[in-house]
Amino acid sequence: MLYKKLKSWFSKGDNDTVVSLPKDKDARFLLKIDGIDVGYLLSKEGEWYFSYTKEFQQHQDYNLITGFSEFDKVYKSEELWPFFRIRIPGLKQPFVQEILEQEKIDKNDEVELLKRFGKRTIANPYELTLA
Numbered sequence: 492m493l494y495k496k497l498k499s500w501f502s503k504g505d506n507d508t509v510v511s512l513p514k515d516k517d518a519r520f521l522l523k524i525d526g527i528d529v530g531y532l533l534s535k536e537g538e539w540y541f542s543y544t545k546e547f548q549q550h551q552d553y554n555l556i557t558g559f560s561e562f563d564k565v566y567k568s569e570e571l572w573p574f575f576r577i578r579i580p581g582l583k584q585p586f587v588q589e590i591l592e593q594e595k596i597d598k599n600d601e602v603e604l605l606k607r608f609g610k611r612t613i614a615n616p617y618e619l620t621l622a
Contacts, residue, residue, distance in 0.1 A: 510579065512537055512571065516602045520609070521622035524553065531622060532575060534602050539575075541566040556617075571601050578609035578619060 514537035522529040529547045533540040542565045547553070555562070558572055566572075580587050582598050587608075590596070596603050609619045 510582070510599055510601050510604065512539065512569075512601045516600065518602045518606070519622040520605065520619050523618045523620070524616055527553070529553075529556075529617065530559070532619070537569065539568045539571055541572065571605075574615075575605065575609070575619070577614050578612045579604045580608055 512534050516534055517536070518534045520532040522532060527547060527550055528544045530541055530543040541559060543555075543559070543562050548562045556574055558574055559566055579601070582588070582591070590607070591598050594607065596607055598604070605619065606621060611618060
């Protein structure tokens with residue numbers, strides 16, 4: 492019983508929480524690795540955009556990010572890509588709920604959640620900051 496409760500807290504299956512990009516929310520994030528500007532993640536008019544920087548295109552020793560296989564393409568989506576979505580923790584976790592409440596962060600707003608929690612993840616070495 493305790494196991495199920497703990498598992499539900501850390502689960503990303505926040506069925507009772509709809510997280511989305513507000514149509515009126517614009518933001519620009521910079522993705523970096525080892526001090527190199529990799530790309531920009533933009534939210535504009537309810538859509539997400541990702542593109543690589545010219546600087547990163549010159550670094551052939553790094554792999555392209557899964558899901559973004561072309562250097563010169565601007566990717567566009569109404570939903571945040573999994574590569575970035577994993578940066579938002581499970582919203583049922585008590586410490587996450589406490590942060591949301593204390594900092595008055597809208598738990599349904601992907602941009603605000605990325606701003607607060609998106610800088611680092613244990614899933615990959617990239618750093619995401621506001622640009």
